[in-house]
Amino acid sequence: MAQPGSVTAYVGIGANLGDARANVLDAVARLRRLPDTAVTGVSPLYRTAPIDSSGDDYINAVARLDTALPAEALLQALQDIEQQHGRERPYRNAPRTLDLDVLLYGDERIATPTLTVPHPRLTQRAFVLVPLLELAPALVIPGLGPATAFLHGVADQAITRLDS
Secondary structure, three states: OOOOOOEEEEEEEEEOOOOHHHHHHHHHHHHOOOOOEEEEEEOOOEEEOOOOOOOOOEEEEEEEEEEOOOHHHHHHHHHHHHHHOOOOOOOOOOOOOOEEEEEEEOOOOEEOOOOEEOOOOHHHOHHHHHHHHHHOOOOEEOOOEEHHHHHHHHOOOOEEEOOO
């Protein structure tokens, strides 16, 4: 369970290697077991073609968390889950068994060597923006404004909502 003083964070989830759907669903289950954290929403699953990459289509979703974990600790927990799925990083945008990204962490703007929040490509990717807006239609991205304002910029990216 989340603790008093927790923040709302959004996590992007994606996979395109192995059983991508099962990997995404397992990631959600693992997020539910994080300490000092509660999963308060999960978008539907979506299928998208790789962007700036190759390989099979991705299965994507976004999870909303209430967490008392500091942002860097949340990032480390997400990377641990990726490692449990055999995530390798041979090159930028390589196909992956699981990818977990901190998209937003409360209203914070973070820029460290290991973490940038809001996620730098959040407004440029339909596979993030569409499921994020399903969870939070009135979301305002810190420093950027209403998330809906960026939908026109991703309208040409194919994205298909999957049945449960």
